[in-house]
Amino acid sequence: MIAALTSLTILGVVLGLILGVAARVFRVEGNKLAEEVLGILPGSQCGQCGFPGCAGAAQALAEGRAPVTLCPPGGRAVVLALAAKLGKDADMADVKESVPMIAEVKEEICIGCTRCFKVCPTDAIMGAAQQIHSVFREACTACGKCEEVCPTESIKLQPIPVTLQSWYWHKPLATGSAA
Amino acid sequence: MSEYLLLLLSTALVNNVVLVKFLGLCPFMGISKKMDTALSMGLATTFVITFTTAGAWLLEHWLLMPLGIQYLRILTYILAIAAVVQFTEMVIRKVAPALYQVLGIYLPLITTNCAVLGLPLLNVQEKSGFAVSLMVGFGSSVGFTLVLVLFAGLRERIALATVSATFAGAPIAFITAGLLALAFMGFAGLVPH
Structure with a gap:
């Protein structure tokens, strides 16, 4: 028990020392x-x-x-x-002001072409051919892929609407930032 | 002397560490897309394996055996391997920064390459002497490098060939690896048993 403890400790310390010295010797002067x-x-x-x-x-x-x-x-x-x-x-x-975004379908102009849910990486869009699509808010990561393929521009990233549940105190402004 | 040459041949070709013993498959698939990076990775691994087999033999016979603590073998070996890999990383970073960039994450991952741990353990199992252990380590890592470079060359050719969509990418690489392994099985007849 003692032999095992001490030998491993010594081994670790010695290897550590060697590596420490090597780190000094082979130091790379970065930019x-x-x-x-x-x-x-x-x-x-x-x-x-x-x-x-x-x-x-x-x-x-x-x-x-x-x-x-x-x-x-x-x-x-x-x-x-x-x-x-x-x-x-x-x-x-x-520079866009980054706020949490989410995809949203404008149902008046969605033609149900299914292109957006084919590209969605998180399966956050449901729907079928000729049916109006809809977005699962919990699964949407706001990657914007659906926005690119939509032929009628009906699916768009929107800032998450503020509701009583999603409202939060704003973070304090960073010191020294001109904004 | 001829005994050592035979040992080198048999570890590099007949008992190839990747294609016959199936150790160290992660870099074999991971870093074999380009010939020159494959060669560099092979050389780095050769350096690490040769050093660790020597170091592991010394640890086994000078530390673990006299104290009767062989049950700490894997722990001790991993410690030594990690140190050698770290050292290699520092050297490569200093000597060849471009290579350091290319190898990227695969360099520290040599630590978890099971061939690096497997070879010293096999040496212990075979109760090899120091010179034989060193030769087995060196021969195996040369075999590793050889296979890595061969496979990278094949994959460079495949990248240019027309492969049906079903097989394109990783699947055809796995099939190629299988064929290469089959070909290496042929070396079994090279050394009389």
Whole structure:
């Protein structure tokens, strides 16, 4: 028991030491700016900007290969922080105020073509050919795929309507943001 | 000397770690889309496996056996493997950043490559000596690299071929892997038993 405990502990400590020394010896001098930019980005690795994870996006931003408005989940606060960090003008026209959205069918103009529920990745749309479609609110992730294929523009992403159940206190404004 | 050469041949071809023992299939399917990344992955794995078989033998004979704590074998080996992989990752990141980008998640995943743990355990089972263990480790990982590169070459060809929609993508890759395994079974006649 004692032998097992001590030997494993010593093994762990020795390997840890070796790795610690190796980390110093093989240290990679990263781009300082890219690291700071990475600190600003949300870090959720969603890939919506088209780069592989936030680290890739930070690298591209630091090299000036990407606009500061590239991060959809980050919203205004991230755009402003990035613009301040990189000394660029932020083009706020590209930035949508991000509120929770949900797909909604305008029943007057839905022709029941079934295209939207074929593309829906979460099976959130029900309906059949020549029948008016409808959206399961719990399953909709607001990905926007249905909006693209709808021939009559009857299905649209809408902000989730505020009801007594869904109302919430607004978050406090971030300090230093111009908004 | 010829004994070691025979050992190398038999571990690399006859008892191929991927296609005959079916260990380490995750990188075999995962990182075999391009020839050069397959080769790099194979080399990284070769490095890791050779080091861990040596390290595991030393741990087994200098630590576990004298203290009579062989029941901690898997735990100890995993510790050593994780350390070697971490070390390899640091070296590759420093020496070849482009390769580091390409290998991505598969590099740390060498830790969970069952061939890396399986080979030292098989060595213990066979009660091999140090040199033989090292040779088995090296030979097997060379076999792993060989198969990975072969398979990547096949997949590059398949990517250009017309494959019916039912089989396109992963299914045809699995079928190819099966055929390759069948072909490797043919090596069984190479070394007289």
